[in-house]
Amino acid sequence: MFTSLKNISILLLLIIFSSCTNQNQVLEAENSINSKDLEKHIIALSSDEFQGRKPFTIGEEKTTEYIANAFKKMGIEGAYNGSYFQNVPAVELKYSPDKSITINTKNGDITLELTKDYIAKTPHIKDSITIKNSEIIFAGYGIVAPEYGWDDYKNINVKDKIVLVLVNDPGFATQNNKLFRGNSMTYYGRWAYKYEEAARQGAKGILVIHSTKPAGYGWQVLTNTSGFGISIQTKNGNKNKCKLEGWITEDATKKLFEKSDLNFETLAKQAETSNFNAISLNCNLNLTIKTQLKFQNSKNVVGIIKGSKYPNECIVYSAHWDHFGIGPVQNGDSIYNGAMDNGTALAAFLETAKAFSKLKKKPERSVVFISVTAEETGLIGSKFYAQNGLFPPEKTIANLNYELLLPMGKMKDVTITGFGQSELDLYVKEAAKEQDRYIIEESSPENGMYFRSDHFSFAQVGIPSLFIKGWQDSRTKGKEWAQTQINNYWENAYHKPSDEYNPTTADLSGIVEDAKLFFKIGYKLANESSYPKWNEKSEFKAIREKSLKH
Known part of the structure; x- marks a missing residue:
C-alpha cells in the first residue's frame, strides 16, 4: 500500500513538474515578443524602399520576400511543399x-x-x-x-x-x-x-x-x-x-x-x-x-507549424501586406507607405509567429500564418485563400486577423470589432484579464469595420473570426486622448502619404501587448479539442453549421 501511494505521489509530482515546465516555456515564448524587433519590421516595411507595398510592383517583390525570409529565419516551414508563396491569379x-x-x-x-x-x-x-x-x-x-x-x-x-x-x-x-x-x-x-x-x-x-x-x-x-x-x-x-x-x-x-x-x-x-x-x-x-x-500572379505569403496531435486541424493568423504604392501627390509626397495600415499590424503578426516558433513543445493543432495580398482593393488575397485554403473551412477552427494597430502605448481595453458575433469573445476576455485589461465593443460600429478587413473573408465561409486591438482607453492618458489619436489618424493619415512611422513619437508597448494577446488566444485554440461557435444571432452561424456537416 505504501509503495503504491509513493508511486502515485511521484507520478503526480512529475505531472506537476511537467506542467510547470511547459508553462514556463510558453511564457518564455510569449516574452520573446518585444518592441525592438517589432520596430525593425515596421521601419523596413514602411520605408520608401518598399514603395508603398503595392501588388504587381517592386514593392510586392520586396515585401513578400521580406516576410518569407522572416518565416525562414524563425524556422517556420513554407506551407506549399517548402515554398512560402500561394500564387493568386489576379488582374490589375x-x-x-x-x-x-x-x-x-x-x-x-x-x-x-x-x-x-x-x-x-x-x-x-x-x-x-x-x-x-x-x-x-x-x-x-x-x-x-x-x-x-x-x-x-x-x-x-x-x-x-x-x-x-x-x-x-x-x-x-x-x-x-x-x-x-x-x-x-x-x-x-x-x-x-x-x-x-x-x-x-x-x-x-x-x-x-x-x-x-x-x-x-x-x-x-x-x-x-x-x-x-x-x-x-x-x-x-x-x-x-x-x-x-x-x-x-x-x-x-x-x-x-x-x-x-x-x-x-x-x-x-x-x-x-x-x-x-x-x-x-x-x-x-x-x-x-x-x-x-495586367494579368499576373500576386502572392500570399504562408508559413505553417504543423500540429503535434491534430495536424489536420488549424487556426489561421492573417495580416495583409499590401498598401497603395505610389499615388496622387500630397504635400510633396507620393509614396503611400502604409505604416499603420498595415505595417504595424504586419510586424505584430510576425512577432506572434516568432513566439510560436520558440515553443519547444509544438501546438497540438496546426498553426497557419498568412500575409495576404490586395486587401485594400477588395480583400482579394484572403478571399482566394478562404476558397482555396490549406485546410477546408470545417477544419479551420478560427481566424485571428491583425489590422491597423496604432503606436499609442499600452491600453486598458481590448476592442472587439464585431463584438457578440462568436464565442471567440470569451477567449479574448480570458486573455485580456491576464493583462489586466477589459473587453469592449467598437466605438464606431456605424463604420462597418467588421466587413472591411480580411477576417471577413474567413467569416463568409463560416470560420469564426476575430478582429481585435487596444483602441479606446489609454492606460496612462485615458479615453479622450485615445479618441483624439484615432480621429487624427482617420483625418490626416488614413490612406494618405502621411501614414508614416515616426520612431520619436511612437510608443510600441501597446502593440507588443496586443501581439502577446494574439499569441495567448491562438495558443489556447491550438491546444484544445473544442470548436468555438458563432452566436445564435450571427449571420455566419448557418454557414458554419452547414460546413461542419460535410
Whole structure:
C-alpha cells in the first residue's frame, strides 16, 4: 500500500513538474515578443524602399520576400511543399473613365466631373465598357433583407438600368435600435453588398451616394485610390457583376434630383422605411470606361507549424501586406507607405509567429500564418485563400486577423470589432484579464469595420473570426486622448502619404501587448479539442453549421 501511494505521489509530482515546465516555456515564448524587433519590421516595411507595398510592383517583390525570409529565419516551414508563396491569379485594372459626363434632365443638362463629383470603375475584365442611354433609378439603400421585411427593389425592374443608392443602412440613418442593428452597420450597409445586390437585380450599373458620416470616411479617401483595382481572374470575366461600380457625391446627387424635379432630402427620408418604392429620375446616363489590364500572379505569403496531435486541424493568423504604392501627390509626397495600415499590424503578426516558433513543445493543432495580398482593393488575397485554403473551412477552427494597430502605448481595453458575433469573445476576455485589461465593443460600429478587413473573408465561409486591438482607453492618458489619436489618424493619415512611422513619437508597448494577446488566444485554440461557435444571432452561424456537416 505504501509503495503504491509513493508511486502515485511521484507520478503526480512529475505531472506537476511537467506542467510547470511547459508553462514556463510558453511564457518564455510569449516574452520573446518585444518592441525592438517589432520596430525593425515596421521601419523596413514602411520605408520608401518598399514603395508603398503595392501588388504587381517592386514593392510586392520586396515585401513578400521580406516576410518569407522572416518565416525562414524563425524556422517556420513554407506551407506549399517548402515554398512560402500561394500564387493568386489576379488582374490589375487601371481605369480611365470619361473625365466628365453630361446627363440630360427635364430641366436641362447637368455635368459631373471625374473625382470632383463622381468616381467610376468596371469589374468587367475587358479593355473598354460603354453605357448608353441607361435610365437612372433611385433605389433607396439598395437592400433586399427578408429577415428585416425589407426590399428596396420591390415593384420596380432595374434590369439594364443604373441605380443610385444611399450608403450604410436605415438603422444608422434613424438611430433606431429596432431597425436593422441601429447604429451598428450591417453587411447590408456596406458598399460591397450594394454592388452585389444591384448585380443580382440585373442592373447595368450602380453609384453609391457618398456622405462622410455614414460612410465612415471622407470623399478624398475614395478619390486617392480610385484609379485602379485588382480582381481574381475569372472564367466569365466578371460579367455577372455590374458594368459600372462607383460613387457620386451627395452635392452632385442633390443637383441631379433638383434638375429632375425631385427633392433628395425628402426621398432619402422616405427610404428609411420599408414601404419606400424606388423611383426613376427620368434621365439617362452615358459613360465609357477604358481599362488597362495586367494579368499576373500576386502572392500570399504562408508559413505553417504543423500540429503535434491534430495536424489536420488549424487556426489561421492573417495580416495583409499590401498598401497603395505610389499615388496622387500630397504635400510633396507620393509614396503611400502604409505604416499603420498595415505595417504595424504586419510586424505584430510576425512577432506572434516568432513566439510560436520558440515553443519547444509544438501546438497540438496546426498553426497557419498568412500575409495576404490586395486587401485594400477588395480583400482579394484572403478571399482566394478562404476558397482555396490549406485546410477546408470545417477544419479551420478560427481566424485571428491583425489590422491597423496604432503606436499609442499600452491600453486598458481590448476592442472587439464585431463584438457578440462568436464565442471567440470569451477567449479574448480570458486573455485580456491576464493583462489586466477589459473587453469592449467598437466605438464606431456605424463604420462597418467588421466587413472591411480580411477576417471577413474567413467569416463568409463560416470560420469564426476575430478582429481585435487596444483602441479606446489609454492606460496612462485615458479615453479622450485615445479618441483624439484615432480621429487624427482617420483625418490626416488614413490612406494618405502621411501614414508614416515616426520612431520619436511612437510608443510600441501597446502593440507588443496586443501581439502577446494574439499569441495567448491562438495558443489556447491550438491546444484544445473544442470548436468555438458563432452566436445564435450571427449571420455566419448557418454557414458554419452547414460546413461542419460535410
